[in-house]
Amino acid sequence: MRIVTAAEMYDIDAYTVQKIGFSEDMLMENAGQAIASRVMKEINDHKKISILVGVGNNGGDGFVIGRILKSFDFQVDIWVIPPKEKIKGIAKQAFEVYKRSGYDVHFYSQNEQHFNSLLPNYDVIIDCLLGIGVKGTLRSPYKEIIKKVNACKVARVISVDIPSGVSADGGEVNEAIQADLTVTIQAPKMGAYTYPSASFYGEMIVADIGIPPIAIEHCSQERFVWTEKFVQKHFPTRPPNSHKGVNGKGMIIGGSQSMPGAVMLSAKSALRSGAGLLTVAIPDVIHPVAAAHFLEAMYFPCPTEQGYFNGSLDIDFARFDAIAIGPGMGRTQGGEVIVKNVLQQQVPIVIDADALYHLKKMLPLLKNRDLVTILTPHPGEMAHLTGLSIQEVEQNRFELSKQFAMEYGVYLVLKGPFTIVSTPEGKQYVNPTGNQALAKGGSGDILTGIILAFLMQHGKTQTAICNAVYVHGKTAELLVQAKHTHLDVLATDIIEYIPKTLKVLQHKESL
Missing domain, CATH: 3.40.50.10260 (YjeF N-terminal domain)
Structure with missing residues (x-):
């Protein structure tokens, strides 16, 4: 439509x-x-x-x-x-x-x-x-x-x-x-x-x-509403003989001593959304906390300075099918070095949160990338990237996000009510799901994890992103319909309800 x-x-x-x-x-x-x-x-x-x-x-x-x-x-x-x-x-x-x-x-x-x-x-x-x-x-x-x-x-x-x-x-x-x-x-x-x-x-x-x-x-112009019909048409299925390696080997880079939860929310949501193997690169000072929080991920503790990444990241990126970077990593010089390093790797990447802050200084690098790059800014982060005010972004969401995606050759996910997904070719897809329950800290970190997981399981980048955004919003809707109000939903509630959403979308279970 x-x-x-x-x-x-x-x-x-x-x-x-x-x-x-x-x-x-x-x-x-x-x-x-x-x-x-x-x-x-x-x-x-x-x-x-x-x-x-x-x-x-x-x-x-x-x-x-x-x-x-x-x-x-x-x-x-x-x-x-x-x-x-x-x-x-x-x-x-x-x-x-x-x-x-x-x-x-x-x-x-x-x-x-x-x-x-x-x-x-x-x-x-x-x-x-x-x-x-x-x-x-x-x-x-x-x-x-x-x-x-x-x-x-x-x-x-x-x-x-x-x-x-x-x-x-x-x-x-x-x-x-x-x-x-x-x-x-x-x-x-x-x-x-x-x-x-x-x-x-x-x-x-x-x-x-x-x-x-x-x-x-x-x-x-090619602006579409991404409906449930499209979600179901493009939803991935796993053959009986699949194994963890073919369902995606992903990495999430983020976290800091003052914000350990953000990267853990992203990691947990990626696992809940079907990532086959997940490695979490985190500052070594929060490794014990993260490892105790969930057991399904592998960990790559990194050297720190005052609780943040110090810029050293000795990783063989070729091992991974996709990388997400940014949740909770902070705005230090060490984080900036790591973002620049990741941008130059030959692997699809999802850039969110503090990584978007650092990206402002590195926008020319986006044009030189020839692999999938996904940016997930909220209006404030979009304002920072473009040098505009938040009000200017909100008043011109469609055109600004399209221009940015085409200029830099990226997939841009402009978050908010009716999140807009813009492709490098200028096509745009509007997400109809979601509610006020998502207006809470941690929601964006969860979306990053879902996008990472779906990116590794869908055949096309655009369908992966649109399905991820739809599932994220639909989960909030189902939570409020079932047992919550718009006020009391926590980010962790959304993660735990993702399985319910996936069942509903696959017609295997009703609300």
Whole structure:
């Protein structure tokens, strides 16, 4: 499922009409039919429904939706917010068809008090006010109406395509419909996966209106939602005669006297996620703690200075299929030396946490690497790497991560709600799983371990990363569904619940 911008959606519509031969009114009819069908599944015919119609195609969809719902005996009032003469084009055609079907509308203009008195009495409010073309500050009366809708605490609010007032491409939001459900048309819009705009969507579902895939492929960049279907399609399987050596020989480099837990979380999650053999390179001062914590890994104690790596790392890297570096290693000179050493090795690497801090000084080395390199920054680390502010990163997550991945030839995992995986070729994959329980120390270390393990077991790097991110988020979801709240989940809880997630994804066990 592709994610599109507003401009791309306009191009898709134009291509469908001009190149394929659909008519505009046919697309509007398809949209209204698909959304009405979904609405009828969500509510019963005893509910009092108000459809708020604005100008443009979003308003036209409202007329079609209203006509369909009325034909099935739903109690529907359509409120047309703009003056009648403002309704033009195919929206006007939909309006005329609605009237010729024997139905009436209410006009907001000169009936404001009546509208204000009725609005709190509706059970369902369907938002067809403003579409994907909206930019800038809202004008009257839309701003005031949106405030009144949001004040209706009893009504269920359903937005068509996007919540009115939100930009399709994301960004700051001044005033917008707070939807309980958004039925988006044909393809999700980019703003549904960035904050703060994503917080206005409520639950989001996609209504297919019959646009042929060729139109979407021709007119949009390669941004995809990585769904459970893709996870299952690309999930690795082990033949009966497999052994530990063929399931990946990995190394994790990290830890320090003040942060021994980070590298242990990464190591334990890698083992839980199927790594065949794992070696953990750690400062010698924390070796006894780590070795007592879990028995399944091998250890490579390294010389230290004041509890941190001193820069000496005499390892035969050719023995390993992949390496992860960074969790808990600290920001000392010794750590910087080790990161630079690892970057020059001919082995796939995952770079996280403090290794990303050191990487800022070594970015040119990335361009010289011809093997897989995976970076896993959160927004703060991405800001450090790019020299931007965190706010600038968050406002432009898609484009910044794509540019960085292509410029340096890396796979970039920009963490956060709706983590984005960008490939060196510029393809992007958005992860739909996860929740607030992951906003806690240690979560990122766990993801590093899962990525390392999956990298050694999947055939393709992109599918390994996307599956790892999905499993990480899905585990948090299952934990909260089963026995936890968003507040009390610990990083170690996530590790111990990974087996449950793997079983669920393989359809071997239900929650």
